[in-house]
Amino acid sequence: MNGRRYRTIWLEGPDRAAVRIIDQRALPHRFELLDLRTVEDVRRAIKDMYVRGAGLIGAAAAYGMYLAAREAGEASFDADLLKAAEILKNTRPTASNLAWAADAMLAALLDRPGTRAQKIGEARRAAEAIADGDAESCRSIGLCGLEIIRALAERKNGEAVNILTHCNAGWLAFVDYGSALSPVYAAFDAGIAVHVWVDETRPRNQGASLTAWELGCHGVPHDLIPDNAGGHLMQHNMVDLVITGADRVTRRGDAANKIGTYLKALAAKENGVPFYIALPSSTFDFKMRDGLREIPIEERDPAEVRYMAGKTADGCMETVLICPDSTPARNWGFDVTPARYITGLITERGVAEASEQGILKLYPEHSHE
Numbered sequence: 471m472n473g474r475r476y477r478t479i480w481l482e483g484p485d486r487a488a489v490r491i492i493d494q495r496a497l498p499h500r501f502e503l504l505d506l507r508t509v510e511d512v513r514r515a516i517k518d519m520y521v522r523g524a525g526l527i528g529a530a531a532a533y534g535m536y537l538a539a540r541e542a543g544e545a546s547f548d549a550d551l552l553k554a555a556e557i558l559k560n561t562r563p564t565a566s567n568l569a570w571a572a573d574a575m576l577a578a579l580l581d582r583p584g585t586r587a588q589k590i591g592e593a594r595r596a597a598e599a600i601a602d603g604d605a606e607s608c609r610s611i612g613l614c615g616l617e618i619i620r621a622l623a624e625r626k627n628g629e630a631v632n633i634l635t636h637c638n639a640g641w642l643a644f645v646d647y648g649s650a651l652s653p654v655y656a657a658f659d660a661g662i663a664v665h666v667w668v669d670e671t672r673p674r675n676q677g678a679s680l681t682a683w684e685l686g687c688h689g690v691p692h693d694l695i696p697d698n699a700g701g702h703l704m705q706h707n708m709v710d711l712v713i714t715g716a717d718r719v720t721r722r723g724d725a726a727n728k729i730g731t732y733l734k735a736l737a738a739k740e741n742g743v744p745f746y747i748a749l750p751s752s753t754f755d756f757k758m759r760d761g762l763r764e765i766p767i768e769e770r771d772p773a774e775v776r777y778m779a780g781k782t783a784d785g786c787m788e789t790v791l792i793c794p795d796s797t798p799a800r801n802w803g804f805d806v807t808p809a810r811y812i813t814g815l816i817t818e819r820g821v822a823e824a825s826e827q828g829i830l831k832l833y834p835e836h837s838h839e
């Protein structure tokens with residue numbers, strides 16, 4: 471951004487008392503930073519999607535727990551932390567990363583000796599480690615996915631590899647790099663010709679407002695398409711590869727991702743287009759097996775479906791109703807793509823087959839859970 475490299479979240483101020491975020495509500499029209507100073511600020515930022523995306527809400531929860539440590543009383547330190555973790559975990563149910571990060575912070579901080587100041591220092595180190603780990607995993611996902619794109623590029627004689635993506639799983643959805651977009655950036659930076667079909671991703675339009683903005687900032691060729699166009703493009707050989715992110719993936723490889731992903735996977739299977747999911751290990755839920763039955767699907771405010779927000783010709787932001795005044799709506803945030811439709815899972819450890827055996831080959835430490 472303007473010649474400066476940003477992460478999506480970091481600590482700011484002389485005593486690191488503020489968690490600074492890129493306020494995603496303002497994108498793509500304005501680039502605004504916002505400071506979060508309390509657990510309540512972080513709760514609201516996650517719930518109301520000032521920050522969003524599986525990895526980023528995990529990192530936000532970790533920094534929220536750091537703020538909780540700063541707010542906690544000397545005598546009630548552990549109890550206050552447990553309360554804060556509950557508050558943060560109750561914001562959004564689908565992405566694993568959120569609970570994973572809050573629990574990792576509890577594991578690092580509960581039942582520890584030391585003064586309050588030492589514990590706050592430990593909370594800060596633990597939160598920074600989670601954020602750094604997220605960025606590093608995403609960087610590695612990029613390198614693993616690059617090889618998939620390179621192999622396709624070799625068959626295209628210099629023509630661009632057309633990649634379709636849904637929602638935003640770029641650097642804005644993580645601490646840095648992204649999951650689904652990390653291989654795209656790696657390929658582009660390596661000089662491979664790529665072009666991205668960006669699903670608009672109704673109702674919150676993360677594709678239109680965030681993915682398109684990110685790709686534009688990086689100079690990656692792309693076109694925004696209506697959510698329903700992907701099947702048509704696949705039928706006409708205009709998609710070489712689909713890569714999306716994920717919010718939770720079970721040990722058998724079923725993947726929850728933004729609503730509409732499942733339909734893209736069906737169309738990809740029907741048309742012989744490889745369909746990959748990119749994710750860091752914090753998105754796996756090794757305790758779950760059957761994604762359709764077990765993954766909790768967030769249902770959000772129907773107003774997100776009934777209204778649309780955007781910039782008017784005179785540069786003002788406006789929200790308009792797109793249906794009759796009294797039309798009711800439903801708004802499921804995610805759907806589950808069964809493992810059988812997934813060509814492979816691009817992780818920081820390599821590409822896994824979407825099956826229990828394939829996943830555990832890369833993550834053997836979870837074999838006995």
Ligand code: MRU
Binds near residue numbers: 643676728
């Ligand atoms: O509701 P959001 O925007 O927080 O949705 C999460 C997502 O960004 C997507 O489902 C994404 O593809 C996976 S998370 C990187």
